[in-house]
Amino acid sequence: MSDPVLPPLRAVFRAIARTVVPEAAALDGAAWDELERIVERALAARPPKLRRQLGLLIRMIDVLAVLRHGRRFAALDDGRRARLLGALQDSRLLLLRRGIWGLRTLVFMGYYARPAAAEAIGYRADPAGWEARR
Amino acid sequence: MIEKSYDVVIIGSGAGGGTVAQALGPLARDGLRVLVVEQGPRLQDHEFTGRELDMADSLYEDGGGFLTADGTMTLAFGRVYGGSTVVYTGTSLIAPERVIRRWGVPGLSYEDIERRSRKYMAENNVHLLGPEGINENNRLFVEGARRAGYPAEQFPVNVKGCKGSSLCNLGCPNGAKQGTNRVQLPNAERMGVEVVTRAEALRIEERAVVVRVTERPPGGKGLPSEWAPGEYRIRAGTVVVSAGAVGSPALLLRSGVGRMLPRLGQGFTCHPAHILVAEHPREITNDVGHPKSYYVDRAEEEGYVLETCMYFPFTTAKNMTGFGAEHSRFMRAFPRLQMILVLAVDEAVPENRVTVDRAGRPVVHYTFTAETIERLVRGTRASAKIFFGAGAVRVHAPSADPTTIEAADAGRVDALISSRHFKPGKVSVSAAHLMGGCAMGRDARDSVTDAWGRVHGVPWLRVADASLFPNALAINPYLTIMALADRVAEGLRAELGAPAAEAAPGGVS
Numbered sequence: 001m002s003d004p005v006l007p008p009l010r011a012v013f014r015a016i017a018r019t020v021v022p023e024a025a026a027l028d029g030a031a032w033d034e035l036e037r038i039v040e041r042a043l044a045a046r047p048p049k050l051r052r053q054l055g056l057l058i059r060m061i062d063v064l065a066v067l068r069h070g071r072r073f074a075a076l077d078d079g080r081r082a083r084l085l086g087a088l089q090d091s092r093l094l095l096l097r098r099g100i101w102g103l104r105t106l107v108f109m110g111y112y113a114r115p116a117a118a119e120a121i122g123y124r125a126d127p128a129g130w131e132a133r134r
Numbered sequence: 135m136i137e138k139s140y141d142v143v144i145i146g147s148g149a150g151g152g153t154v155a156q157a158l159g160p161l162a163r164d165g166l167r168v169l170v171v172e173q174g175p176r177l178q179d180h181e182f183t184g185r186e187l188d189m190a191d192s193l194y195e196d197g198g199g200f201l202t203a204d205g206t207m208t209l210a211f212g213r214v215y216g217g218s219t220v221v222y223t224g225t226s227l228i229a230p231e232r233v234i235r236r237w238g239v240p241g242l243s244y245e246d247i248e249r250r251s252r253k254y255m256a257e258n259n260v261h262l263l264g265p266e267g268i269n270e271n272n273r274l275f276v277e278g279a280r281r282a283g284y285p286a287e288q289f290p291v292n293v294k295g296c297k298g299s300s301l302c303n304l305g306c307p308n309g310a311k312q313g314t315n316r317v318q319l320p321n322a323e324r325m326g327v328e329v330v331t332r333a334e335a336l337r338i339e340e341r342a343v344v345v346r347v348t349e350r351p352p353g354g355k356g357l358p359s360e361w362a363p364g365e366y367r368i369r370a371g372t373v374v375v376s377a378g379a380v381g382s383p384a385l386l387l388r389s390g391v392g393r394m395l396p397r398l399g400q401g402f403t404c405h406p407a408h409i410l411v412a413e414h415p416r417e418i419t420n421d422v423g424h425p426k427s428y429y430v431d432r433a434e435e436e437g438y439v440l441e442t443c444m445y446f447p448f449t450t451a452k453n454m455t456g457f458g459a460e461h462s463r464f465m466r467a468f469p470r471l472q473m474i475l476v477l478a479v480d481e482a483v484p485e486n487r488v489t490v491d492r493a494g495r496p497v498v499h500y501t502f503t504a505e506t507i508e509r510l511v512r513g514t515r516a517s518a519k520i521f522f523g524a525g526a527v528r529v530h531a532p533s534a535d536p537t538t539i540e541a542a543d544a545g546r547v548d549a550l551i552s553s554r555h556f557k558p559g560k561v562s563v564s565a566a567h568l569m570g571g572c573a574m575g576r577d578a579r580d581s582v583t584d585a586w587g588r589v590h591g592v593p594w595l596r597v598a599d600a601s602l603f604p605n606a607l608a609i610n611p612y613l614t615i616m617a618l619a620d621r622v623a624e625g626l627r628a629e630l631g632a633p634a635a636e637a638a639p640g641g642v643s
Binding site: 019020021022023038042045082085086089090094097098100101102104105107108109111112113117118121122123124125126127128129130131132133 | 182183184186187191196197199204205206267296297298299300301307308417419421422423446447448450451452456457458459461462465466468469557558559560562
């Protein structure tokens with residue numbers, strides 16, 4: 001079993017998650033645990049190099065926040081956080097663009113793969129199909 | 135290493151391997167020893183739950199998110215008993231005549247592909263769904279396409295007893311989709327073909343395959359392997375490689391076959407795709423009913439195909455571009471979302487290819503050519519017109535900046551959606567029609583196999599899957615894979631001395 005990636009980066013990861021999916025701000029402790037469990041499970045199946053790169057990217061985002069705004073990423077307001085991630089998403093460097101794509105994809109996985117999130121957005125697919133709607 | 139011996143070993147159980155397995159069934163019944171080696175598990179009916187991550191992890195390689203080498207596209211392909219036929223939507227189209235002619239493979243005719251495709255259409259219960267099975271997501275596509283001036287056509291689909299779960303891409307929870315896991319493989323097994331699951335083909339040696347059988351992981355889906363865990367050397371008179379357009383070239387490359395076949399791995403195509411969403415002012419039926427009932431084919435004229443589709447929360451979120459409040463607004467509108475899949479018909483180019491890394495794992499190198507990007511953009515523009523024609527209030531377009539286009543700007547989509555906004559790595563692109571890498575052709579200078587899937591210079595080695603395609607097919611590929619696999623099996627049967635008239639169940643010879 002690989003070492004978990006998120007525990008030492010929890011504060012900044014959660015701030016990133018709240019920026020990627022603003023509704024995540026309303027999650028309680030148990031829901032955050034579930035989200036992070038899903039993300040860790042996905043990461044555990046990936047190569048160690050990718051896990052290291054993800055950790056580096058999250059740290060880099062935190063450092064960039066300090067360099068640009070004099071505050072850690074988690075301490076920035078919503079607008080500044082979104083602009084910072086948006087700038088990286090539009091970077092001229094493919095490495096950064098794909099890094100942000102991967103990071104937001106992990107957040108989407110953790111957030112939207114939870115049954116509670118699927119229910120909240122009104123997703124109702126059922127194996128019984130049309131029968132379930134009658 | 136445990137030694138075993140068979141007359142024919144087929145690697146892979148999808149549209150290619152499953153078809154060959156069934157076609158060799160009568161010979162197995164007469165004593166020929168035929169083995170199918172499948173890397174994935176064999177799931178039981180009750181394990182198809184329709185839960186997104188649960189099923190994606192069980193049915194797909196890398197959960198459906200296999201990344202290309204530069205990380206700008208994800209590839210989805212099955213790794214399960216039945217291969218990708220477990221996770222497709224069952225759309226069943228015969229290859230376009232112009233494509234087969236353009237391939238220019240000596241000895242391969244359109245008429246032959248058509249005849250064999252029709253045989254499998256009959257066997258797989260391919261038909262058009264009645265109007266009662268068509269949901270509003272699909273009806274709006276037809277209506278919007280009519281208003282936008284694009285003719286929509288209905289997909290024939292290979293279902294039997296479809297309940298309209300909308301969960302085709304997570305493996306049908308009702309066993310309605312007639313993939314090889316439901317039709318060809320069970321037929322083959324009834325006739326004496328053996329199937330071993332959780333068995334990864336590590337390499338091919340001279341008339342042998344080295345396979346590693348693994349245990350069922352704790353908490354994993356599927357039955358344990360039919361064989362005890364361990365490594366096996368399976369001697370075989372003939373080896374048929376049907377591991378798909380990523381797996382087959384990778385297996386041949388790590389087996390050293392590439393030394394005499396310079397084109398091995400080259401010519402990879404995949405119909406790169408955008409999943410587009412649009413919001414309607416009212417709820418529509420979208421996550422119930424067969425998800426993919428209609429399409430607009432502009433491949434010949436403009437290089438793209440539009441298909442109806444409906445995905446699941448995470449897949450939808452991932453395939454939209456961007457994040458934050460705008461992204462969330464679409465996701466919160468899920469019951470009001472219409473979806474269209476835009477597929478670009480990409481051309482085989484030398485730099486798009488499959489290689490292997492030092493550990494022998496497949497690496498897919500893919501660069502979007504300017505023409506492929508333009509085709510995605512054209513398809514996105516057409517989709518936006520269809521969405522607005524159907525009454526959508528806003529459309530998410532990856533190649534627009536900002537990505538949301540409101541109905542008030544419906545007349546400006548040609549200007550707003552542009553290739554200058556297509557930033558690889560930022561825009562989400564995925565592909566599930568993986569083709570090429572072991573192309574058919576004349577000789578080793580231009581291809582890997584002949585028109586019967588025989589690998590040039592290796593008489594006991596054949597390929598039978600989408601890796602045979604010399605170029606993109608421009609439609610959903612499974613039926614053409616089955617037609618080509620049927621040819622491979624016919625050639626093999628002739629070589630093995632089977633009477634030409636001997637037929638498998640369902641009239642498949």
